[in-house]
Amino acid sequence: MDIDRAPRRDARKAPGERPPTIVLAVLLLVTLLAVRLWIVEPLTVASDSMEPAVAQYSTVLMLKPFSREQVAPGALIVFISPEGGTPTLKRVVAVGGQTVAIEDSILLVDGEPMPEPGIDHTRIDGTYFGPVQVPESHVFVLGDNRAGSIDSRDYGSIPLEALLGVVLWP
Template identity: 55%
Template sequence: MPALLLLGVRVWLVEPVTVVSDSMAPAIMQGSVVMMYKPAAAHRPPQFGDIIAFTSPQDGHTAIKRIIAVGGQQVAIRDGELFVDGLHVQEPSIDQSRIDATYFGPLPIPTGTVFVLGDNRGVSIDSRDYGPVPLSAVQGIILDSSHK
């Protein structure tokens, strides 16, 4: 019975995910194992600041990135600084010196999608490359709330 219970937890609630890139460094380092709430266990839709696991539109593998904007919002990057709906967003975990002179958008985010970026913006392949991610591709929300 305990094995069945453990299997049920993994199938429906929480699953370990191994981080295979350094796109979320330093918040989550390559090789780390993080716990992911599956959508049914999260009890809410993914929102700004959440780190999510999703099926990458680029190659079909699991990717882990931070939600920067949700459907109905507009995102832009000006000289490495993030703007959502025209308002500057402070990102204390981002090393601005590594991404200055970066420009993107503005881009409206369609309903039913999220715009994701890696914290390590200089090396991250993310929504700047493949566009907004459909909510149907979201596998879950990474557990550790200290990464917000």
């Protein structure tokens, strides 16, 4: 009995020819490494100073190339802390030229109360600070957990050149 069979392909490859899956895997690895090095970096939050918005030990994604427009009040930023020199996550509440104060736990920027829906004002009742003016090319940052945060109230405003990136997520 004669059975027609398809011709067998030779499993051997020509010298120097790589299987496409290996090439694709290497390209994917290089792309992911480039994204991690120059574009987006995951960071683990070490403290509870941003709770409840960002829980301690959670991971955030930081966008490294950012514009000044992204560093606006309400933005979460990562910068090198003046105390300890470690990457630190805080919320921008004012930018250069603005005046910041806290009166009985209410944040005032340029004399106007700011809405802060994530802040539990009952935990920080009786807190007073300032007023201080934020220098140009600086930002004033606060932790959402005001009672447990070391922030611009302690070490002053942060120069824009100390910023590492803005938080994309959460």
